[in-house]
Amino acid sequence: MLNWRKRFRQRLDRIAERYPPRVEVDLDDLADMLSVIADGGIILSKTIKDKHVLARQMLLYRDFIKAVFLGVP
Secondary structure (H helix, E strand, O other): OHHHHHHHHHHHHHHHHHOOOOOOOOHHHHHHHHHHHHHHHHHHHHHHOOOOHHHHHHHHHHHHHHHHHHOOO
16 A cells, blocks of 8 residues: 555656646545555445446546646636
């Protein structure tokens, strides 16, 4: 899990260099959030038998990242 955090954090650091976060956020927590959404999306998808849940959750995470770094339009 810590290796995943490190990998995701490195990407978030690169984003933050170019687009400083618009809200105060811990980038380690934001990196962990990706793992949580992926694991939770898989579990939810299997539980409710909806193969599209994971994709929708990942797209929501993408929108959240955009909002954190670019602001809400």
